[in-house]
Amino acid sequence: MAEHSFPGTGQEFMERTKYRFLVRSDQENGLSQPPLELPKVPGAPVINLPKPSGLVIPPTDLRIAIERRHSVRVYEKTPLSLEELSFLLWCTQGIKKVHGTQATFRTVPSAGARHAFETYLLVNDVDGLEPGLYRFLAISHSLQRISIDPSIHIDIAHACFDQDFIMRCGVAFLWTAVPYRMTWRYGERGYRDLHLDAGHVCQNLYLAAETVGCGVCAIAAFDDDVMASLLGIDGINQFLIYLATVGKAGKAT
Template sequence: MNEIGREFMEKTKFQYAERSDQSLGYPQPPLEKGAGGAEVIDLPEPAEVDVRKIDLREAIEGRSSFRDFSQEALSLGELSYLLWCTQGVRELMGNAATLRNVPSAGARHSIETYMLINNVEGLEEGLYLFLPIEHKLAKIKTGPVVAENIMAACLDQNFIGTSAVTFIWTAVIYRMKWRYGERGYRYINLDAGHVCQNLYLSTQSIDCGVCAIGAFFDDELNAVLGVDGEDEFAIYIATLGKK
């Protein structure tokens, strides 16, 4: 086990790539997970959300991790704005691809955005999934026990419970492997980083702070999300709230 990371990097080198399922003619997987029968909630149009204008250099130089959140609620419009900045779809290319506000290898966009909602106006506490193509939310499950279980899966980091929203990003791996095979496991980590950095920068225009989290028990968190840990699995987390 001590060499597993080095072995992964070696065996996913580009020269070892085999023919992808795409090149073999297998059908492309869906571009998003979808609501799966869950209740769907409309979000305000991102362009109509009023946010403070901030210089890009100011945003970059002011970026830092923040854990001491206030009890002020996030508005539904502010949540809509953040989701647009991190996974917003600019253009739908038929069934082939989506062009979004973050880069992704081959425009595969295998990242899904779940949210633990603790303090957002108009939303019950609980777990939600963002539907980027429709720009809507799917309500997965509600109640305070959701936050308790997610905190337990994240080593009891208590600022998860005091955040207005905790973003939990998963990877639907075949969406990436369909084109890139095993090397796709590298790309999902890059994609998650792009998404989280956009969150860090965009929150400054609504006076919020963010703290990214990489420490969590994978199996426990996947179980709370209701994903199998193989075809879809948690990859990155970030808490967010008003300063």
């Protein structure tokens, strides 16, 4: 391997986020913490999801789910039910308890219970939902419709370097990070935690999908700036960190 006189970007990131370089966080400096969830978009319709407590989901042995876990890119032309989608959202960002305005305790771990993610959904084939782009409102366990642009699935697939199975899945989960929720407490080190949290969330999706007969494929290859534009975010104070397709599992992978 050729030696360089300067570190690569990744190496520099790891070096500069070591604890010895950190300064006092905004929490330590007494600044108010950011909201637990982004506000609703004014005027955009909200759809209530079936409540997690009322869902009837077939039990699945955890060992079997782990053994079966693999990436699936071919899906049957069978829609997900709204109940199945509600279950998958609860497994990946479901809120078990809200602690005032300070924290939420969810079904996935997050450094300091900061839970800096917002979940967007590209809905292609879900019973009861018009195709389009939605955002999950975790605190109320509901969806808000963001866009019904008929070409949004094509645009997102193209922004993911033409991974066209995105257009054929039942739904794609798109997780964005709101970094200040994390860095308010942990400073620049918090950016490391965001990427760890993304792995926690996506693994929950893989395992939960096994329970409802679905397959998942995680995607980390995308044009950051194009995806930010499609989601209507600035790419700095909120940016896409990870996404995954979900659909009824086909025979090929």
